[in-house]
Amino acid sequence: MKNRKNRLYYFTLVLLFFVSVLSVTFGILMYRTNLLDTYENLMRANVTDTIQKVHYGVSFGKTVENYYGVQELLEETVENADYIENLYVTEEKAGLLYSTSDGVLPEKIEYLDNDEQKVSQNKLYTAFSLTGDSKLIAETGMETINQKLAGFSAKLGFVTVLGLLAAAGIITAVWFSVGRRGKNGGLALSAVVVVWIILLGIYVGNSCWKEYRMSHDMLAEGVEKSAMADIHKLEKEGIPYEELVDVEGYLSLYSEHIPEFKEVHFEDGHLRYTISSKYMRTIFIQYLLNTILLSVISILIVTEYQLLLGARKEGRDRAAPEWSHGMVRLAVFLLYACISIGKAVNATVSNQLALELSQKSADMLTSIPATTAMAGSLIGILLSRRMSVRSGNMRRYLMAVAAAAAGGLLVCGISGNLYLFSAARAILGFCEGLLLIGVKNYAFSFQKTEERTKALSYVSGGGFGGICLGSVMGGMLCDHLDYQYVFLIAAVILLVVFPILKKIDFQLEAERKTSSAGMTAVLKNPLALRYLVCLVLPVYAGAVFLDYVLPLVGSGYGFTHTVVSALILFNCLLAGYASPAMTRTALKLMSPVKGTICYCALYGGMIFLYAVTGSPVLLAIVALALGLCDSFGLVLISEGFVLTKGSRTYQDSEANILFTMTSRAGQLIAPGCIAWFGGCGVLAGMTAVGLGIYGITEPLVKKLGAKKNENN
Numbered sequence: 001m002k003n004r005k006n007r008l009y010y011f012t013l014v015l016l017f018f019v020s021v022l023s024v025t026f027g028i029l030m031y032r033t034n035l036l037d038t039y040e041n042l043m044r045a046n047v048t049d050t051i052q053k054v055h056y057g058v059s060f061g062k063t064v065e066n067y068y069g070v071q072e073l074l075e076e077t078v079e080n081a082d083y084i085e086n087l088y089v090t091e092e093k094a095g096l097l098y099s100t101s102d103g104v105l106p107e108k109i110e111y112l113d114n115d116e117q118k119v120s121q122n123k124l125y126t127a128f129s130l131t132g133d134s135k136l137i138a139e140t141g142m143e144t145i146n147q148k149l150a151g152f153s154a155k156l157g158f159v160t161v162l163g164l165l166a167a168a169g170i171i172t173a174v175w176f177s178v179g180r181r182g183k184n185g186g187l188a189l190s191a192v193v194v195v196w197i198i199l200l201g202i203y204v205g206n207s208c209w210k211e212y213r214m215s216h217d218m219l220a221e222g223v224e225k226s227a228m229a230d231i232h233k234l235e236k237e238g239i240p241y242e243e244l245v246d247v248e249g250y251l252s253l254y255s256e257h258i259p260e261f262k263e264v265h266f267e268d269g270h271l272r273y274t275i276s277s278k279y280m281r282t283i284f285i286q287y288l289l290n291t292i293l294l295s296v297i298s299i300l301i302v303t304e305y306q307l308l309l310g311a312r313k314e315g316r317d318r319a320a321p322e323w324s325h326g327m328v329r330l331a332v333f334l335l336y337a338c339i340s341i342g343k344a345v346n347a348t349v350s351n352q353l354a355l356e357l358s359q360k361s362a363d364m365l366t367s368i369p370a371t372t373a374m375a376g377s378l379i380g381i382l383l384s385r386r387m388s389v390r391s392g393n394m395r396r397y398l399m400a401v402a403a404a405a406a407g408g409l410l411v412c413g414i415s416g417n418l419y420l421f422s423a424a425r426a427i428l429g430f431c432e433g434l435l436l437i438g439v440k441n442y443a444f445s446f447q448k449t450e451e452r453t454k455a456l457s458y459v460s461g462g463g464f465g466g467i468c469l470g471s472v473m474g475g476m477l478c479d480h481l482d483y484q485y486v487f488l489i490a491a492v493i494l495l496v497v498f499p500i501l502k503k504i505d506f507q508l509e510a511e512r513k514t515s516s517a518g519m520t521a522v523l524k525n526p527l528a529l530r531y532l533v534c535l536v537l538p539v540y541a542g543a544v545f546l547d548y549v550l551p552l553v554g555s556g557y558g559f560t561h562t563v564v565s566a567l568i569l570f571n572c573l574l575a576g577y578a579s580p581a582m583t584r585t586a587l588k589l590m591s592p593v594k595g596t597i598c599y600c601a602l603y604g605g606m607i608f609l610y611a612v613t614g615s616p617v618l619l620a621i622v623a624l625a626l627g628l629c630d631s632f633g634l635v636l637i638s639e640g641f642v643l644t645k646g647s648r649t650y651q652d653s654e655a656n657i658l659f660t661m662t663s664r665a666g667q668l669i670a671p672g673c674i675a676w677f678g679g680c681g682v683l684a685g686m687t688a689v690g691l692g693i694y695g696i697t698e699p700l701v702k703k704l705g706a707k708k709n710e711n712n
Helices: 002-058 070-080 143-179 185-236 247-257 277-315 322-342 346-357 362-391 394-414 418-444 449-478 483-501 516-523 526-542 544-556 561-577 579-589 592-613 616-644 653-677 681-696 698-711
Strands: 086-091 095-099 117-120 123-129 134-141 261-267 270-275
Touching: 002 070, 002 117, 002 123, 002 134, 002 143, 002 185, 002 247, 002 277, 070 086, 070 095, 143 185, 185 247, 185 261, 185 270, 185 277, 247 261, 270 277, 277 322, 277 449, 277 561, 322 394, 322 418, 322 449, 322 483, 346 362, 346 418, 346 544, 362 394, 362 418, 362 544, 362 653, 394 418, 394 483, 418 449, 418 653, 449 483, 449 561, 526 544, 526 592, 526 616, 526 653, 526 681, 526 698, 544 561, 544 616, 544 653, 544 681, 561 579, 561 616, 579 592, 579 616, 592 616, 592 681, 616 653, 653 681, 681 698
Parallel strands: none
Antiparallel strands: 086 095, 086 134, 117 123, 123 134, 261 270
């Protein structure tokens, strides 16, 4: 018994170590990204004069391919550059034109976009625009960068280890003094972990910010060397500094392409620079946001841990389902977290892959992965009941979902083209559909209404937390790593689910299969059919604004993946935690059906407001406001359908699945409609048309209803 009780203490130490490693890892990734950006600017400073000379040459009608002297110019630039080892000139059709290296440029590097970076074979490559279709690609070794990264990692790791030991000591003292004897021992230990991760997050964010500020001096020194080298070159050719024309214009090239610098000028023979306060505020907000999100991620993990402890405590020593709830919730939490890892980046990845296929049809091609994901979800919903009945056990059912999800994430990780990525999204959508209905099947396996309601709310909460965690982690990671690595990391994390699933031994109730006749009966009800087509379908089509329109349009405004994921997170938190109060208020003011109509009007109206203005600030505001709408609207639209179809029980599986399928159908057609009509305004249009038809058909539906009553 004593060892069993101490297990909580050991689990807490493992959790403490895990969240600490997670915070430090993100800190190292942030520093690495800052370091790579600094070297990009230093490399740009080295090639600024070279690019200007090429621009001058082609202004007389020459092309880069027949411009005599480019090879010599590149070799001279490399010889005088401090941060460049080799230079390459590539053209979209002709491929590699010039090179200072005897080696072959890797194929992926040859097709880098302007200002894009790529690390390959311990080399850093950065592409700069040269002329129309040609690019200048600079290469430098990663040795110095890796040394700086190792030094920062060692410093961060050392401080973290000291803090970790101190936190572990406090946890040990709390546990062996009051934790083992008190009823809230687990809560006390979790409180220590939360305080530690908040302090660690602040330290990590502050360390990265300080290193970023220090990089400005390194950047200024590099710019000064490059500028002075160009001026000395002219002086050697017999042009004294006093006779140089438009030196300010030349120096402005540096401030135009290096966002940290507002102004660059010479004073007393040295380069002076003015930092852009506006840009620095933007970067500071990003670092602050990263610090906050690190704490949120860790708190979400600790919360799930605490809920698992609570379920275990309630279910101990008696025949109660709480332990089953806890393990199923934890498995659902991890599954949703991994499946949702790309929620903030799927649209931008799709667009990137679509542009590689065709510039002209990019909009329509971009919508394919989102469409296949929803199609997969629909298939998963249709097959979910059959699979749950066949498996008969929640462990086997979730294992099948986890195995398929791991396969989908693996395919996403190795996908290099749009079609493979679309297939992977279809697999993940299929898993999401299975998981959605599987949770409900689990809850409906309990006979008592109280147990059923508790199981549904408890386990569904795990899915909600998983979506929040996955969205944030995916967005933050994609700001520092290629998207393939992020999906592969999620596939590895998913392996943790399988040992958890082995502890679940819950028999699913072998209910009757979903009846097509039951669905037909619901569809024959004109009130239910009108409700689904006019209200449910268009408002759920508008839901793609969050995970399709927001990432896609936000990237055009310069939103990082972290910013997009933060908006998705806060949208979900508003929808989840404001729901009880907002739903109570809405039901006091109006009936569920009228509330649903107001919900649809507000949803479509806000999307229309953004579509008309196109403001990036309004994009963020609308993303958050939609979460507030969902806080009451999702409950009202479900309750409204229950009342409309003439049954007040949620055990009507046919109607429940039909409602879910209609919502997925809306999300299925929405991306294609956005691409076809050229903007998200079509989402507001669909909602307006649905509300219009709903209002116009009101007298007809009432007449049919009255006639049906007369016949009865």
